[in-house]
Amino acid sequence: MYRIRFHGRGGQGMKTASRILGSAFFLEGFEVQDAPRYGAERRGAPIFAYVRAARAAINERGIISRPDLVVVADDTLVPVPASGVLSGIGARTVLLINTTQNTSAWQQRLNISGPVITLPASAEVEDRADLPYIGATCAGAAARLVGVIARDTLAGAIRTELSALGAGVIDRNLENALQAYDIMQAHSGLVREGSMTSAIKYAHPDWADLPFDTARISAPTVFATANSVEVRTGLWRTLRPVVDYSRCNHCWWVCSTFCPDGAIAVDTDGKPVIDYDHCKGCMICVAQCPPHAIEAVSEEQAQRDTTTGETP
Amino acid sequence: MSRTLLTGNVSAAWGARLAGVDYVPAFPITPQTEIIETLAGWIDSGEMAGRLVTLESEHSMITAAGGAATTGVRVFSATSSQGLLYAMEMLYTVAGWRTPFVLVNVSRGLSAPITLESDHNDIMAARDCGFLQIHCASCQEVLDSTLLAYRLAEDTRVRLPVIVNLDGFYLSFTREPVEIPAADAAAGFVGDFDPQNARFRASTPESQAVAVLGGSPYSYFRYETHLASLNGLSVYDEISAEFSATFGRNHPAVEAYRTGDADYLFVMLGSFATKAREAVDRLRDAGWSIGLLRPRLLRPFPEESLRRLLAGRRGVAVIDQNLSMGKGGVLHGELLGALYGHPQAPPVVASFIGGLGGRDISAEEFYEMAQTLRQAADTGRTPPPRLLYTRDELREIRKLQAVAHQEREELHR
Numbered sequence A: 001m002y003r004i005r006f007h008g009r010g011g012q013g014m015k016t017a018s019r020i021l022g023s024a025f026f027l028e029g030f031e032v033q034d035a036p037r038y039g040a041e042r043r044g045a046p047i048f049a050y051v052r053a054a055r056a057a058i059n060e061r062g063i064i065s066r067p068d069l070v071v072v073a074d075d076t077l078v079p080v081p082a083s084g085v086l087s088g089i090g091a092r093t094v095l096l097i098n099t100t101q102n103t104s105a106w107q108q109r110l111n112i113s114g115p116v117i118t119l120p121a122s123a124e125v126e127d128r129a130d131l132p133y134i135g136a137t138c139a140g141a142a143a144r145l146v147g148v149i150a151r152d153t154l155a156g157a158i159r160t161e162l163s164a165l166g167a168g169v170i171d172r173n174l175e176n177a178l179q180a181y182d183i184m185q186a187h188s189g190l191v192r193e194g195s196m197t198s199a200i201k202y203a204h205p206d207w208a209d210l211p212f213d214t215a216r217i218s219a220p221t222v223f224a225t226a227n228s229v230e231v232r233t234g235l236w237r238t239l240r241p242v243v244d245y246s247r248c249n250h251c252w253w254v255c256s257t258f259c260p261d262g263a264i265a266v267d268t269d270g271k272p273v274i275d276y277d278h279c280k281g282c283m284i285c286v287a288q289c290p291p292h293a294i295e296a297v298s299e300e301q302a303q304r305d306t307t308t309g310e311t312p
Numbered sequence B: 001m002s003r004t005l006l007t008g009n010v011s012a013a014w015g016a017r018l019a020g021v022d023y024v025p026a027f028p029i030t031p032q033t034e035i036i037e038t039l040a041g042w043i044d045s046g047e048m049a050g051r052l053v054t055l056e057s058e059h060s061m062i063t064a065a066g067g068a069a070t071t072g073v074r075v076f077s078a079t080s081s082q083g084l085l086y087a088m089e090m091l092y093t094v095a096g097w098r099t100p101f102v103l104v105n106v107s108r109g110l111s112a113p114i115t116l117e118s119d120h121n122d123i124m125a126a127r128d129c130g131f132l133q134i135h136c137a138s139c140q141e142v143l144d145s146t147l148l149a150y151r152l153a154e155d156t157r158v159r160l161p162v163i164v165n166l167d168g169f170y171l172s173f174t175r176e177p178v179e180i181p182a183a184d185a186a187a188g189f190v191g192d193f194d195p196q197n198a199r200f201r202a203s204t205p206e207s208q209a210v211a212v213l214g215g216s217p218y219s220y221f222r223y224e225t226h227l228a229s230l231n232g233l234s235v236y237d238e239i240s241a242e243f244s245a246t247f248g249r250n251h252p253a254v255e256a257y258r259t260g261d262a263d264y265l266f267v268m269l270g271s272f273a274t275k276a277r278e279a280v281d282r283l284r285d286a287g288w289s290i291g292l293l294r295p296r297l298l299r300p301f302p303e304e305s306l307r308r309l310l311a312g313r314r315g316v317a318v319i320d321q322n323l324s325m326g327k328g329g330v331l332h333g334e335l336l337g338a339l340y341g342h343p344q345a346p347p348v349v350a351s352f353i354g355g356l357g358g359r360d361i362s363a364e365e366f367y368e369m370a371q372t373l374r375q376a377a378d379t380g381r382t383p384p385p386r387l388l389y390t391r392d393e394l395r396e397i398r399k400l401q402a403v404a405h406q407e408r409e410e411l412h413r
């Protein structure tokens, strides 16, 4: 069975990567299981996705603990323990990193014996919309590394998985993914199928007997002051409320009172200011403002329009 | 018939679509939302007939589902975790109405603390409400069980709502190859809903209500519901046999994997049971005589089948992905209840709690459970219940607690 993990950040298309590779395996006649894994955080948070592929029915489930291939779309994640990039990596695990650094630098830095392959990362771009389609690129490279997926099959999988996105997007993904597929030619088949842990000799799980702890220790409560500011719930937003100050009559209280997140502050002149780090985009202020001075705009569009390109 | 990669959520949506549902009251919750989105997309594009309405809560959603079913239309709904619990009052109520419909629950651990990942405490909380329960272990089963669930719910010998349960993440967001039955074959299998006396209509004055009753008539109605649920056992056998004959996929009330000659058995529910299947294969490679039992039906509880399948074994490990506070694993207790007093009952039935909040169960842990079982059978001493939890995990928690302690100290300085 092939066991493959993709690591990236929310928004980098790791789920898409796993689906493209999953589809490609499936089209080649494999049994497949692919899935993303994420927590409550959205864009920017470390996420991973995985693919299992085998010639027989797959009974294994969940997180892959001993991967044959680990693909890292964002090299800033490698040193982050919580991202789990290096978890379960053994001597035969192939590590593929999308990076501007070279292989030996990574090998030295990580002190690992297994093969490390780099995918040359493209330079940062100004406009988010121009960011390279890294998910598809990673899938393209992975498809070549396993050596059992034909170029045409990969292209077919990309067309299937991205069919909802329109011809232009599909073409750019195809181009990037096939280029990555070609670049990996020398390593075709480097990734080999791993086997299941034997039941004859295995590391015994070191089970613990949970001791009783008093509620003072064992209640899952968080006591801290004002830590909700640390959580940038603004990342959840798909619609952004924008105040048109030419229409706002500085009533000073309606929007700020109705906002369930306290994300609207009013200054001494009665001017409302929306805190986009924490506004979740519920649009209640838009609905409540008496002179209809708050407009709902697409968050994606708003981010594209922001010349700095930074996430509000 | 085509085989394609689908998530458990989309498989559930396909089940509803192929069953030709008329009405879908909905409220989104992670990890169920994709079911609602998929159905909404199909209805919007005209690929699927029917109405989807978003309600303001799961409580209203189940009320709407039960209410709509009393008009004789086919109803589908879906929820998860806190949503299922929020609807709890109405789960009991609509089951008492004897209105058949299908509710998909995407299992997710309960608060507090909060988790997005799966365990079975949500579905266990709905154990006694009158809904029948089918537990799935693969995306294919999710689709097939949804079709089976309509037959089961609408059968005149049953006439109760049915929950189809699938595990969050492990099935809900996981794609697997799924065979989508042809629309006419599925429609032919499910058939038309004959609502009998449930035909509440607008403009046809008729009242449908339930009365406040004393204990004696109340007992009658409650026990009738219980009998209807029990009928579900033979009805399920009948329709799953028909399903198997029609579609070539067999989903018996209890899955028995390599159990024939097995001295030892794992017993567990849901998608984690496929991990046990894999472990059984590896243990058999290593010379073990071991198998797996997986009840698909939890309500009604297939006691008779389980008793028969467990008879004469040396040891049984029940792995509960739930925890009844102050008691232990629910399935373990239920199994013991089914076995007590039967001469062929296995001498050792050990309890393991694992996979809470989606915590993984490793292959090594299955091997170790088998070892524990053999030891217990050899000595004749059943081990105390064991939480699958390692010293490393405890160390990790201690580290976090140290940080939390420090923060609290600073706060109170």
Ligand code: SF4
Binding pocket: A241, A258, A259, A260, A261, A262, A263, A264, A274, A278, A279, A280, A281, A282, A283, A284, A285, A286
């Ligand atoms: S959209 Fe909602 S969260 Fe954001 S400012 Fe308006 S009311 Fe507050």
Ligand code: SF4
Binding pocket: A243, A247, A248, A249, A250, A251, A252, A253, A254, A255, A256, A270, A271, A272, A288, A289, A290, A291, A292, A293, A294
């Ligand atoms: S509710 Fe409207 S008018 Fe009042 S302060 Fe807010 S934006 Fe201005």
